[in-house]
Amino acid sequence: MTATDQHAGSTGQVTEERARQVAEEARQTTWDQPSFGKELFLGRFRLDLIHPHPRPDDEARERGEKFLAELEQFCREQIDPMVIERDALIPDDVVRGLAGIGAFGMKIDREYGGLGLTQRYYNQALMLVGSVNASLGALLSAHQSIGVPQPLKMFGTEAQKKEFLPRCARGEVSAFLLTEPDVGSDPARLHCTATPDGDDYVLEGTKLWTTNGVIADLLVVMAAVPPGEGRRGGITAFVVEGNSPGITVENRNAFMGLRGIENGVTRLHQVRVPAANRIGKEGQGLKIALSTLNTGRLSLPAICAGAAKWCVQAAREWAAERVQWGKPVGEHEAVSGKIAFMAATAYGLEAVLDLSSDLADAGSHDIRIEAALAKLYASELAWTVADELVQVRGGRGYETAASLAARGERGVPAEQVLRDLRINRIFEGSTEIMHLMIAREAVDAHLSVAGDIIDPKAELKAKARAGAKAGGFYAKWLPTLVAGRGQLPKGYSEFGPLARHLRFVERSARRLARQTFYGMARWQGGMEQHQRYLARLVDIGAELYAISAACVRAQMIREDQPERADDVQQLANAFCEQARLRAEALFDRLWENSDDVDREVALAVLAGKHTWLEEGVLDPSLPGPTISAAPTGASTKENLHRTTR
Numbered sequence: 001m002t003a004t005d006q007h008a009g010s011t012g013q014v015t016e017e018r019a020r021q022v023a024e025e026a027r028q029t030t031w032d033q034p035s036f037g038k039e040l041f042l043g044r045f046r047l048d049l050i051h052p053h054p055r056p057d058d059e060a061r062e063r064g065e066k067f068l069a070e071l072e073q074f075c076r077e078q079i080d081p082m083v084i085e086r087d088a089l090i091p092d093d094v095v096r097g098l099a100g101i102g103a104f105g106m107k108i109d110r111e112y113g114g115l116g117l118t119q120r121y122y123n124q125a126l127m128l129v130g131s132v133n134a135s136l137g138a139l140l141s142a143h144q145s146i147g148v149p150q151p152l153k154m155f156g157t158e159a160q161k162k163e164f165l166p167r168c169a170r171g172e173v174s175a176f177l178l179t180e181p182d183v184g185s186d187p188a189r190l191h192c193t194a195t196p197d198g199d200d201y202v203l204e205g206t207k208l209w210t211t212n213g214v215i216a217d218l219l220v221v222m223a224a225v226p227p228g229e230g231r232r233g234g235i236t237a238f239v240v241e242g243n244s245p246g247i248t249v250e251n252r253n254a255f256m257g258l259r260g261i262e263n264g265v266t267r268l269h270q271v272r273v274p275a276a277n278r279i280g281k282e283g284q285g286l287k288i289a290l291s292t293l294n295t296g297r298l299s300l301p302a303i304c305a306g307a308a309k310w311c312v313q314a315a316r317e318w319a320a321e322r323v324q325w326g327k328p329v330g331e332h333e334a335v336s337g338k339i340a341f342m343a344a345t346a347y348g349l350e351a352v353l354d355l356s357s358d359l360a361d362a363g364s365h366d367i368r369i370e371a372a373l374a375k376l377y378a379s380e381l382a383w384t385v386a387d388e389l390v391q392v393r394g395g396r397g398y399e400t401a402a403s404l405a406a407r408g409e410r411g412v413p414a415e416q417v418l419r420d421l422r423i424n425r426i427f428e429g430s431t432e433i434m435h436l437m438i439a440r441e442a443v444d445a446h447l448s449v450a451g452d453i454i455d456p457k458a459e460l461k462a463k464a465r466a467g468a469k470a471g472g473f474y475a476k477w478l479p480t481l482v483a484g485r486g487q488l489p490k491g492y493s494e495f496g497p498l499a500r501h502l503r504f505v506e507r508s509a510r511r512l513a514r515q516t517f518y519g520m521a522r523w524q525g526g527m528e529q530h531q532r533y534l535a536r537l538v539d540i541g542a543e544l545y546a547i548s549a550a551c552v553r554a555q556m557i558r559e560d561q562p563e564r565a566d567d568v569q570q571l572a573n574a575f576c577e578q579a580r581l582r583a584e585a586l587f588d589r590l591w592e593n594s595d596d597v598d599r600e601v602a603l604a605v606l607a608g609k610h611t612w613l614e615e616g617v618l619d620p621s622l623p624g625p626t627i628s629a630a631p632t633g634a635s636t637k638e639n640l641h642r643t644t645r
C-alpha cells in the first residue's frame with residue numbers, strides 16, 4: 001500500500017471521516033499552559049490571564065525599536081511600492097537590501113545569525129513593511145512564519161539549526177509546500193510521496209501555490225512516507241534545497257492581489273533528500289505544520305492591522321478635504337459612521353495583535369486559540385475596513401493609484417489594498433476552516449467528557465459509562481455559568497468607563513458556554529455538521545476576546561502614556577460598543593436563522609435544480625478541467641526557478 005493509498009483508501013477517495021481523523025491526529029491535544037481563549041469558551045472570563053497587559057522587556061524593546069527604525073528608513077529610501085505593483089515583481093535589489101538589514105532573520109535566534117526579535121517586534125516589522133506593499137509582508141512572513149525557520153526552531157535538531165538557520169538569516173529565501181492541485185483544506189488527500197531509499201528519501205509530486213517558490217533557496221516540503229516494515233509512515237516534513245535535481249518551477253502564478261509575490265507550481269521528480277533533512281519524525285508533518293502556525297498565524301493579523309491603520313489615514317485625509325453638498329464628506333453621517341468603524345477597528349485589531357504577541361513572548365501562556373481568533377477576526381474585519389475606504393473615496397476608491405497619478409492626483413492605492421487583503425480570508429486556514437478548528441477547541445471540554453455519548457458509533461455500554469461521567473461534570477459545571485462578576489454593578493471598576501464592557505464579556509462568556517452546551521445537547525454527534533452554528537459561537541468568542549484586548553490595552557496606555565488617556569478611552573469605547581452589537585446579533589442568530597432553508601436551497605442548486613436561474617448570461621471562463629491533475633514524472637516545462645542573491 002502506498003502512502004497515498006493509506007490516506008486516500010483504495011478508491012483514491014478520502015471520506016469525510018478519514019479527513020477528520022487526519023486533522024484530529026495533527027491536533028495538539030495537551031494544554032500545558034493556561035489559555036485565556038480556552039477558559040473563555042468554557043464560560044470563565046479569566047481577566048487575570050491577560051491583565052495587566054504583558055509588556056516587552058527593555059532589552060527586547062531597544063533591539064526591536066532599533067530594527068524598526070532601520071527598516072523604516074530602508075522602506076522609505078529604497079522601495080518604490082508602485083514599481084512592485086506595476087511590474088508585478090519585487091526587485092531583486094529590494095530582496096537583497098532587506099536581507100542586508102537582517103529582515104530575513106527577524107525571528108531567528110541570534111546564536112544562528114538572526115536578529116532574535118520578539119513576536120511583538122517581528123509583527124510590527126511585518127505591519128510596517130506590509131503597509132508599503134503587501135507582497136513584501138507575504139515574502140517575509142512566508143519565509144519566516146511557515147518557511148524553514150519556524151518549524152526548525154520548534155522541531156529541528158541542533159545540526160539542522162546550525163546548517164540552515166544562518167542561511168535563512170542571511171537572506172536565502174524559504175517557502176512552505178503543502179498545497180497540491182487536489183489538496184487544499186484537506187491534507188488527507190496529499191499525493192506527494194517521500195519513498196525511503198537507503199539514507200535518503202525520494203520525493204515525487206506536484207505542489208501548488210508555493211509563495212516564494214519561484215525564488216526559494218530552501219523549501220519545507222510536506223510529503224507522505226509509505227508505511228512499511230517497522231515504519232508507520234504518514235505525512236512528513238522535509239527541508240529541501242531549492243535547486244535540487246528534479247525540482248522544476250513550472251509556472252509563476254498571478255492573483256487578484258499580492259501581485260509582487262513569487263508564487264509557483266513546483267514539480268518534484270525523483271528528488272533525493274537526505275534523511276538528515278527530515279524535520280521531526282515520520283508522520284509528524286501535519287502536527288509540525290499546525291504547531292508552527294500556533295504563533296505563525298500572527299503574521300497575517302499584523303499585516304491586516306497595518307492595512308487597517310493605513311485605511312484610517314487615507315480615509316481621514318480624503319474625507320476631511322472632499323466637499324460635497326456643502327460640507328466635507330466625512331461630516332455626512334453616512335460617511336462618518338464608516339470612519340468611526342474604521343478607526344475603532346484599527347484600534348481593536350492592533351489591540352488583539354499586540355496582546356496575542358505579548359502573551360506569546362511572555363512564554364507562560366498557550367496562545368493557540370488567541371492566535372487563531374486573531375487571524376480569523378483580523379482577516380475578516382480588515383477586508384471590511386478596506387471596502388469602506390473604497391466606498392468613502394467614491395470613484396477614486398475604484399481607480400488605480402497609477403491612473404490617479406497619471407492624471408495629476410495623489411496615487412492612493414485604495415483598490416489595491418482591498419485586492420491585497422482578500423487572500424487573508426483564504427490562506428493559512430480559510431475562515432471556514434478556522435471556524436471549525438476553533439470550534440473544535442471550544443467544544444473540547446464537552447467532547448472529552450461526553451465523547452462516547454455523542455459518538456454515533458460507540459456501543460451502548462460505552463455510552464452509558466460516558467453518560468455517568470458527563471453527568472458528574474455537568475452537575476458541577478453548569479451551575480458555574482449562572483452568576484458572575486459581570487452582574488455586579490461595580491465589577492471591574494478599576495477600568496473606569498470601560499468596566500461595563502468587561503462586565504459584558506464576563507456575562508457573555510457564560511452565555512456562550514451555555515449556548516455551546518445547548519447545541520451539544522440538541523445535536524450531540526451531529527453538532528459538527530452545524531457549521532454555521534459553530535461559526536457563530538466562534539465569532540462571538542472572537543468579539544469577546546477583542547473587547548477584552550481593547551480594554552486591557554486602553555488601561556496599559558492610560559498608565560504608560562497618560563497624555564493619551566482620553567483618546568484611547570474614546571477609541572476603545574467605540575470599538576467595544578461596535579463589537580458588542582456584533583456579538584449580540586450573533587447570539588440572536590444562533591437560534592433564529594435561515595440555516596435549514598438555506599441547506600435545502602444549496603442542495604437543490606448543487607443538484608442542478610435551479611439552472612434556469614443562470615439563463616441569459618454567458619460564461620467567460622477559459623476552457624480546461626476544474627482541477628488539474630497533479631502529474632508525476634519528469635517535467636517537460638522550462639524551469640522558472642531563479643535566485644535573487
Ligand SMILES: Cc1cc2nc3c(=O)[nH]c(=O)nc-3n(C[C@H](O)[C@H](O)[C@H](O)COP(=O)(O)OP(=O)(O)OC[C@H]3O[C@@H](n4cnc5c(N)ncnc54)[C@H](O)[C@@H]3O)c2cc1C
Pocket residue numbers: 142175176177178179183184185186208209210211212255258263423426427428429430431432433436531
Ligand atoms: C496567493 C496564495 C498563496 C498561497 N501560499 C501557499 C503556500 O505558501 N504554501 C502552501 O502550501 N499553500 C499556499 N496557498 C494555498 C492556500 O493555503 C489554500 O488556498 C487554502 O488552504 C485553501 O485551500 P483551497 O484553495 O484548495 O480551497 P478548498 O480547500 O478547495 O476550499 C474551497 C472552499 O471550501 C471551504 N471548505 C473546505 N473544506 C471545508 C470544510 N471541511 N468545511 C467547511 N468549509 C470547507 C473553504 O473554506 C473554501 O471556502 C496559497 C494560496 C494562494 C491563493
